[in-house]
Amino acid sequence: MAVKVIIPTPLRVYAAKKDSAEVSAQTVGEALGGLTTQFAELRKHLFTDDGKLRSFVNVYLNDEDIRYMAKEATPVKDGDVVSIVPSIAGGSAASNYEIVQG
């Protein structure tokens, strides 16, 4: 199945500045695998060392979050669009340290 993968702005520098790529895949996981085969430098920004999608990497099939479908095993069909969308987090402290003052 030929699907289009949308590459988020911060990762375009690792994908020849392209905003999307065409890949051949049966599932969302295969589509992401195809993308990181084309652009190997993307891999460490999308996946952890043990091969899991990073928690702040969100993947949508057309307009649906794959977490509410079959995740990376979600099947794709010709013409589908897989979008990689960042979420952003941070904060001042290395761990929670809330001090409740009476």
Place this chain on the structure above:
Amino acid sequence: MSGGFHLNMSHDLAERIGQHGAEAFPHECCGALLGRDSAFEEGASGADSRREVLELFPLINRRDDSPRNRFAVTAEDVMEAEKAARQHGLDVVGWYHSHPDHPARPSQFDREHAWPWYSYIIVSVMSGKPAEMTSWRLNDDRQDYTPERIEIRNRAAV
């Protein structure tokens, strides 16, 4: 020799980031930086990257469980920010957040959750008043940040 990263913005926008931090104090504020990066212009080479922030997109901090030392921007918020950027003919070039009563230095938590390429502006807000403002970029190896010099223009270009 590399000149390092530079981020241009107007005095007005820099003040608005500080004000957002002061309004949110003692919680962290956050928002998107909308602007342009020369890397995406026609014929650009990677060597002379110039980046300018031209608009802000303030967001609600979604971490209501721990808003004093955490901020979160959901994927839906990111898509909203990107839509707003496109309407201005701009890109989301980074994010800002405040460190209430903490220095404007990225934490370990910041690094684990950061994306490359984006500019991460941190404004320290001490006792409710905006203090130092810094900007950072995550290195390609994800191990550390490189400081990005913020260049403030006193007047907006006309």
